[in-house]
Amino acid sequence: MSSTKxxxxxxxxxxxxxxxxxPRRKWWFRARGLAGSLIGIAGAIVVLISVPMVPKGTWPALxxxxxxxxxxxxxxxxxxxxxxxxxxxxxxxxxxEGPYSTCRNPLYLGSLLIxxxxxxxxxxxxxxxxxxxxxxxxxxxxxxAEEQTLLRxxxxxxARYCERTPRFWPxxxxxHSPESIEIRAKGLRIEFKRLLRWIWVPMALEILGQLxxxxxxxxxxxxx
Numbered sequence: 001m002s003s004t005k006x007x008x009x010x011x012x013x014x015x016x017x018x019x020x021x022x023p024r025r026k027w028w029f030r031a032r033g034l035a036g037s038l039i040g041i042a043g044a045i046v047v048l049i050s051v052p053m054v055p056k057g058t059w060p061a062l063x064x065x066x067x068x069x070x071x072x073x074x075x076x077x078x079x080x081x082x083x084x085x086x087x088x089x090x091x092x093x094x095x096x097e098g099p100y101s102t103c104r105n106p107l108y109l110g111s112l113l114i115x116x117x118x119x120x121x122x123x124x125x126x127x128x129x130x131x132x133x134x135x136x137x138x139x140x141x142x143x144x145a146e147e148q149t150l151l152r153x154x155x156x157x158x159a160r161y162c163e164r165t166p167r168f169w170p171x172x173x174x175x176h177s178p179e180s181i182e183i184r185a186k187g188l189r190i191e192f193k194r195l196l197r198w199i200w201v202p203m204a205l206e207i208l209g210q211l212x213x214x215x216x217x218x219x220x221x222x223x224x
Contacts, residue, residue: 039130039134040115040130040131040134043126043127043130043131043134044127046126047122047124047126047127047130048208048212049218049219049220050124050126050219050220051212051219052122052123052124052209052212052213052219053122053123053124053125054123055213056209056210056212056213057213061123061209064120064121064123065120065121065123065206067120068117068118068120068121068123068202069117069202071113071114071116071117071120072113072114072117072118072121072202074110074113075110075111075112075113075114075115075116075117076110076114076195076198076199077110078099078106078107078109078110078113079106079107079110079111079114079191079194079195080191080195081098081099081106082098082099082100082106082107082110083107083187083188083190083191084098084181084183084188085097085098085099085100085181086100086107086187087183087184087186087187087188087190087191089184089187092153092154094150094154094157094158094161096161096165097176097177097178097181098175098177098181099170100165101165101174101175101176101177102165102166102170102171102172102174102175103165103166103167103168103169103170103171104143104161104162104165104166104167104168105139105143105167105168106170108135108139108142108143108168109168109170111135111139112132112135112136112139114198115131115132115134115135116128116131116132117202118131118201118202118205119131119132121202121205121206121209122205122208122209123209139168143167147162
């Protein structure tokens, strides 16, 4: 006699490739990505005209660079792992297995790790602070709106899931996963396209870091 852990699975009873029309989001919700990008670009410009905190070619710079790649890849892998479970069915299906059994928003946690890695690549504490603050504001504003939608669509099962599962900080003792999962190709395609837009950023920051170490580079002020 085998035993399995109970899971909350609540799916919209429509055909496989059809999804109910989503309600139109408010303008600030739709523009959150653009606003976050503009703040990040502005912060990067300020940092790039400052004197580097850690000169390139030193041991501390090498350690920060390796740490940056580790954090960046961890964020990418976490987002891909989460997409395998949730891909293209976020609004209408309660997924409480895999990474979603340890926290409710592993996708946003992966994005935060990616943002932190950018500050390590420069390296700049000021840039990390700007990116982290932007990501936290973005995530909390987005998550609150999404949780209201999910509670309205999924009802009591989602409310119970919220009670036992942390919002962001993973609780690994809760982890469980079935032996097999259904993977949506559409969700993976969307996530791969998104990650392809991010993969060039570490390389660009590496080049900018090298330029900032040149004697002719215009470092106008000091930032941590």
